[in-house]
Amino acid sequence: MLAKFLKQHTGPLTADLVQEPGHFGLGKVPRRLKPASTVTSICGYCATGCQLKLHLDEQGRAVNLSPQAGYPVNLGMACPKGWQALDPLDSPDRATVPLLRDESGTLQAVTWADAMGAFTGRLQAIKEQHGRESVAFLSTGQIPFEEMAFLGCLFKFGMGFLHGDANTRQCMATAVTAYKQSFGFDAPPYSYADFEESDVIVLVGSNLCIAHPILWQRVMRNRRNPEIIVIDPRATETAQAATRHVKLQPKGDLALLYTLAHCIIRDGRTDAASIERTEGIEELTEFLMDYSPAAVAPATGLSVEEIEALARTVSEPGKRVSWWWTMGVNQSYEGVRVAQAMINLALITGNIGKPGTGANSITGQCNAMGSRLFSNTTSLVGGHDFANTGHREKVATGLGIPCDAIPSDPSLAYDEILAAAEAGRIKALWVIATNPFHSWIDSGKLAALRENLEFLVVQDMYRTTETALAADLVLPAAAWGEKEGCFINSERRIGTLKAVRRAPGVALSDFRIFRLIAGAWGCGDLFAGWKDPESAFKLLRDLTRDRPCDITGIEGFEMIDRLGGIQWPYPAGSPTVEPALDTERRLFEDGNYYTPSGKARLLFSPPAPLPEAPDSTFPFLLLTGRGTSSQWHTQSRTSKSDILRKLYPHDAYIEIHPDDATRLSLKEHDTVTVRSRRGVMNAAIYIAPTVQPGQLFLPMHYPEVNRLTHPSFDPHSRQPNYKACAVSLTKIRRFAD
Ligand code: SF4
Incomplete structure (x- = not known):
């Protein structure tokens, strides 16, 4: 049967293919993988990088999995996607032939x-x-x-x-560009252990509970009784679990971060030694003159008192402050400058290169x-x-x-x-x-x-x-x-990652x-x-x-597995670390950056207006983001799992504030048409005070959503601005209404 299939579908290339070591297709048990009880592999969804233990049958085929207990990333935990990682492999719509x-x-x-x-x-x-x-x-x-x-x-x-x-x-172009410009290389400076070492954790545009649930678990393991601050227009699951939710206006983040730096410099709460390792402090100080809390408060939607209190919290002497961001920052028309505003705050307060600190981009894929x-x-x-x-x-x-x-x-x-x-x-x-x-x-x-x-x-x-x-x-x-x-x-x-199934x-x-x-x-x-x-x-x-990402000290795959994963850099001659204990390596502990001068650059420019603000025709501002921890991007894989499909709504839904729902006579589950200048879609109404009046939220996973989004881009990173565009809402009336 297999021979007949191969004859029909492969031609003369077949022999070469089946003899290749490391290839797990076309029906042969690969030489590399001997039948065993378990092997480990990194999860193939998000950038948390959890390690999974794959349970194999006597043919070396994975039949089940569990999270790996000793791995320094996930410490025996996995989110629903990880637990169901094998499901998408069995889908009947796999591409099996050219x-x-x-x-x-x-x-x-x-x-x-x-x-x-x-x-x-x-x-x-x-x-x-x-x-x-x-x-x-x-x-x-x-x-x-x-x-x-x-x-x-x-x-x-x-x-x-x-x-x-x-x-x-x-996903990450904004963080890449911000780091390259500020540090001289694309170098996220942190270790996950910093979640557990911080006194103040500031999450900007990050719904960590949903997008990176295992990293939220790392926050929960912090024994320092940290202040957890979420800066986000929405009362996300993470904002609701935080100690403080800073509910600013969408895209008010850049002005807010500049204002925090203004207050910190004004009050002398800076770290002189850390500033000594930067370039541009005079220019930044001059630029920030215009960003007093009173001047900026209207654009952020926050009070002067809230801003002043936040500035004090993130510059408390002796406290370890860490800044973390994801797509609420990256997917913006000015995301690079927002990321660099956080980098600036970390640099001027000395919150970098030490446990529990950093200006830290959390990766997506x-x-x-x-x-x-x-x-x-x-x-x-x-x-x-x-x-x-x-x-x-x-x-x-x-x-x-x-x-x-x-x-x-x-x-x-x-x-x-x-x-x-x-x-x-x-x-x-x-x-x-x-x-x-x-x-x-x-x-x-x-x-x-x-x-x-x-x-x-x-x-x-x-x-x-x-x-x-x-x-x-x-x-x-x-x-x-x-x-x-x-x-x-x-x-x-x-x-x-390991081959534990034959490709179909x-x-x-x-x-x-x-x-x-x-x-x-x-x-x-x-x-x-x-x-x-x-x-x-x-x-x-x-x-x-000799590059900042030098990994010449890694012998091969076996060494990576033996040491519980290896962080870059790991140049030749690096001290051998104990398995699973290599968890604390962060960058810039010596105050040296990858720029020609060895100093970090303080970069800034004035905030730009929203590329498409609401108006009388399209009166709502549409926000998009992750829906649940069971959904991944376009759902090509997560929709193939019977279990994951039960954990999220099948059809698109849109979150609306109760005041707006009342004004428009909308009830829960009503169907509405959402329209932008570029496209149209229908969605079910979900009434929740998680969004502010005049704002709507759509999970990004439904194919219609990006027919609405506005094609504007960060000028430095060319990353798309997925998070804010103007839309209108119309109820679809039925005879029963
Ligand atoms: S958090 Fe979930 S999706 Fe991300 S790596 Fe871990 S198990 Fe996989």
């Missing part, structure tokens, strides 16, 4: 050989006719970084294209940090710079490729790639493990953009995502649990697909050293030498 759209417009099953022929034939023809800027890839934060690096290096150095970006642009260091999109692989000649030479030597294969010019960002596709300059897109037809801002535009594309390739574990359904070619990919590699979590900890049909790991493409494109020799994920890991490890 699919190619025929002349009638129908996707038809083809062999891998035919798929590779179509892939290389179409893309080489487009490149020949339109040049190296006519094709782009859009990738993910969800695959191991060895695969991300392979994709980025193959596409740019092997296939000779220039433009590629990842959906981490939707399981491997967003891996993408930041290794995807070869914004930065040259291994924490390098495309524009730096020395960096290009170092990477070329390390990878054994010609230096002139490495472009010196930067890639377009995600929004610029899509704009170029809309304008017809980009003719083909290769989308890997992401679903922009659902997740991209103002997503209604994607359908029109599709009309302008000559060729759309989607490489994914499912054939039914909104993006896969629009593809010309679908390449079936193995999922988390069906392949090996490494993720890097929010606190810079590298952990391994002839689906292949993304790593194997990239190897096939390299061979089919004719650049296989350039990637001869990329034999399997661990070989790639070692190549990448060696590239990091």
